[in-house]
Amino acid sequence: MSSQQSPLPIHPKKHHERKGTLNLDPYAAPDVYYGTSHSPRQVAKSRTYSAIDQRNSPLDSSIKTGRRTSHDATGNAPRRYLINVDETLKTLLAREDTDHNIQITIEDSGPKTIPLGTAASGGYRRFDVRGTYMLSNLLQELTLAKKFGRKQIVLDESRLNENPVNRMARLIKDQFWPNLTRRIDGSNIASVARDPKDWTPHPRPRIYIPRGAPEQHEYYTRVALEHPSMNLDVIWLNDPPDNEEYVRDLNSAPGLLAIEMERIEDTKDGKPDYRGLPFVVPGGRFNELYGWDSYMETLGLLVNDREELAESMVKHFCFCIRHYGKILNANRTYYLCRSQPPFLTDMALRVYDRIKHKPDSMDFLRKAILAAIKDYYCTWMSQPRFDPTSGLSRYVPGGLGVPPETEATHFVHILTPYANKHNMTFDEFVKAYNYGHVYEPELDEYFMHDRAVRESGHDTSYRLEKVAAHLATVDLNSLLYKYEVDIARTIRAFFGDKLQIPKEWHVHGQPETETSSTWDRRAKKRRQIMDKLMWDENKGMFFDYNTVKKQTTGYESATTFWAMWAGACTPRQASMMVAKALPRFEVHGGLVSGSEESRGPVGIERPNRQWDYPFGWAPQQILAWTGLLRYGFEEEAQRLAYRWIYMCTKAFVDFNGVVVEKYDVTQQISPHKVEAEYGNQGSDFKGVATEGFGWVNASYVYGLQIVNSHMKRALGAVTTWDTFKKMTEGEVMELKPEAASVHT
Numbered sequence: 001m002s003s004q005q006s007p008l009p010i011h012p013k014k015h016h017e018r019k020g021t022l023n024l025d026p027y028a029a030p031d032v033y034y035g036t037s038h039s040p041r042q043v044a045k046s047r048t049y050s051a052i053d054q055r056n057s058p059l060d061s062s063i064k065t066g067r068r069t070s071h072d073a074t075g076n077a078p079r080r081y082l083i084n085v086d087e088t089l090k091t092l093l094a095r096e097d098t099d100h101n102i103q104i105t106i107e108d109s110g111p112k113t114i115p116l117g118t119a120a121s122g123g124y125r126r127f128d129v130r131g132t133y134m135l136s137n138l139l140q141e142l143t144l145a146k147k148f149g150r151k152q153i154v155l156d157e158s159r160l161n162e163n164p165v166n167r168m169a170r171l172i173k174d175q176f177w178p179n180l181t182r183r184i185d186g187s188n189i190a191s192v193a194r195d196p197k198d199w200t201p202h203p204r205p206r207i208y209i210p211r212g213a214p215e216q217h218e219y220y221t222r223v224a225l226e227h228p229s230m231n232l233d234v235i236w237l238n239d240p241p242d243n244e245e246y247v248r249d250l251n252s253a254p255g256l257l258a259i260e261m262e263r264i265e266d267t268k269d270g271k272p273d274y275r276g277l278p279f280v281v282p283g284g285r286f287n288e289l290y291g292w293d294s295y296m297e298t299l300g301l302l303v304n305d306r307e308e309l310a311e312s313m314v315k316h317f318c319f320c321i322r323h324y325g326k327i328l329n330a331n332r333t334y335y336l337c338r339s340q341p342p343f344l345t346d347m348a349l350r351v352y353d354r355i356k357h358k359p360d361s362m363d364f365l366r367k368a369i370l371a372a373i374k375d376y377y378c379t380w381m382s383q384p385r386f387d388p389t390s391g392l393s394r395y396v397p398g399g400l401g402v403p404p405e406t407e408a409t410h411f412v413h414i415l416t417p418y419a420n421k422h423n424m425t426f427d428e429f430v431k432a433y434n435y436g437h438v439y440e441p442e443l444d445e446y447f448m449h450d451r452a453v454r455e456s457g458h459d460t461s462y463r464l465e466k467v468a469a470h471l472a473t474v475d476l477n478s479l480l481y482k483y484e485v486d487i488a489r490t491i492r493a494f495f496g497d498k499l500q501i502p503k504e505w506h507v508h509g510q511p512e513t514e515t516s517s518t519w520d521r522r523a524k525k526r527r528q529i530m531d532k533l534m535w536d537e538n539k540g541m542f543f544d545y546n547t548v549k550k551q552t553t554g555y556e557s558a559t560t561f562w563a564m565w566a567g568a569c570t571p572r573q574a575s576m577m578v579a580k581a582l583p584r585f586e587v588h589g590g591l592v593s594g595s596e597e598s599r600g601p602v603g604i605e606r607p608n609r610q611w612d613y614p615f616g617w618a619p620q621q622i623l624a625w626t627g628l629l630r631y632g633f634e635e636e637a638q639r640l641a642y643r644w645i646y647m648c649t650k651a652f653v654d655f656n657g658v659v660v661e662k663y664d665v666t667q668q669i670s671p672h673k674v675e676a677e678y679g680n681q682g683s684d685f686k687g688v689a690t691e692g693f694g695w696v697n698a699s700y701v702y703g704l705q706i707v708n709s710h711m712k713r714a715l716g717a718v719t720t721w722d723t724f725k726k727m728t729e730g731e732v733m734e735l736k737p738e739a740a741s742v743h744t
């Protein structure tokens, strides 16, 4: 074949010229792969495309009719295809997407094969791309190429038949994290301030600024004046910002809450200029800085060497604690009274460990610990969250009325009987109730618990429904135990056992200097109380403690393993949890949130709750793996990580690269299909998933640090745990060295 017909790098003399363009890493990120390798200049220079014999292009009639064609064999060189993007996309979807959802999955019943012309033959020789996985990868690649404006591409086959574990990990690193990354500043405020959950008739971008950040008010005011078309509303926040009536009233004009910015070079006319620090959002309809999602994401970001992102998320939390008094559920006005499970100390220590060579790293750690101490006192150890009788803490956020951010229909079944009772329409009743024009103490009680459920992050679950605000949960108290030990350890190890508290971080009644012994005592005390009030020796697990009824709830929840994560249990308790509790939660795809028995029967009258059986969530897996490793249960940690990674990989392979917020961990075939409450964020994409879901992305790359290389190979071949176990029976499993460092 002449070089005219085959101008791709098969000619040694041409090889050098094409370095960095057509000879790109086949696994390069899409912006590089479709941006550089197929730049218009390169296309014009190369005769590749003009050399395509259209009669033999992948778009000829034989493809459209699905007829098989004969192929030439090639040598051992990696194969590349020459593809006209639009037409191949059209043909591919027409043949293979038989249920028309713009995804190619195992539920489609097309011929499952499409011939593509090789680049080496100028499109003349063709080979079949076969099977759901390769075809769906083709769809994903073509969709990406189109997004980058490519009309024609040279596509490495290795992008289509890539080991699925490598592919998913690669997408998380190169695409999902960047696509989930946001900043809030003048360059994008008009779009990021928009809220897909905004319920008002005329949404507009609004940014609320705390009184302690006048520089941001000045900055955004200038941006709004300079860009009137943005229609940006810049509003001072009241001080204090979390008065319940005030927060309720803000629901008629909801907006973003300002977070940390960095000063950059002044504008041309000498005005102070700022840039928002980056952060990662959870994904789906959640487009803000979230509380515990950010911690989970941090674990994945650190695996993927994105410490600068993790660092700035810690800085955002410090900003939130300083100006809003807490780590917010998320930075929207309707979350001003609500926090989420606190992970700041562990997050900051992990980040510090990765940035300690930087000159300002000690400042970073100091500020984060000062912020965590303030969060501890103001949020978690103040009433109503702190229960002085038990000495434990509960999720009890403030707030009035109906949480506005849920789906419109979410509370219909609860509120309709009250609307009928007051002879009002649904909307009239909600308004009257929110503004105290009708008095319904039972509803007040219901919504107090509902808000607590949301603050717990486990929204929603029969474990917590109608009782959450009374519960000293295992999860929260384990996290606070971890705060206490981390603070003690940090003060001792980094601050000479004397941490001075500057004025801006000082809390009423706090000593001017914090020392480790106080924090050690607090931790010891909490552990004793947890042991006394929450531990069940017979069941071998910790249970939530009802501070009103003064008894444990008996609801079996995977949050029992958080005590292991935090180091709040004895080695003996840890062994008992492994022996007795673990079998109650371990299923096909890892850990289920709670036991089926505790959840009880479900049906039309009692629908599934997304944080109950049979659903499994990334944070539960991550914390259990880390806890198990902490107490020396490597085998169990590896097995659970294997199960979870297998399940995510299987869904990814069979369902067009899907990565979702949560999974039905009992399902072998389509675990990503979850019919509960808010649907499943991350499943609704056309052609290609571009973000995954923050904490699942993190769990995947973090879990890959825990399984050993043998397991990783088996996962790449999509081998179930049971098969893998049979294959390796009798072998002694090696523990990956990285696994030893996954806990702090």
Ligand SMILES: OC[C@H]1O[C@H](O[C@H]2O[C@H](CO)[C@@H](O)[C@H](O)[C@H]2O)[C@H](O)[C@@H](O)[C@@H]1O
Binding pocket: 282, 286, 290, 292, 293, 329, 403, 405, 406, 407, 454, 455, 457, 458, 459, 460, 678
């Ligand atoms: O809008 C409904 C609820 O959405 C959030 O909760 C869920 O998503 C969060 C983001 O991934 C996650 O942190 C939480 O655990 C999920 O249950 C939000 O946090 C809730 O406040 C909100 O009511």
Ligand SMILES: [Ca+2]
Binding pocket: 096, 097, 098, 099, 100, 101, 102, 103, 104, 105, 108
């Ligand atoms: Ca389909």
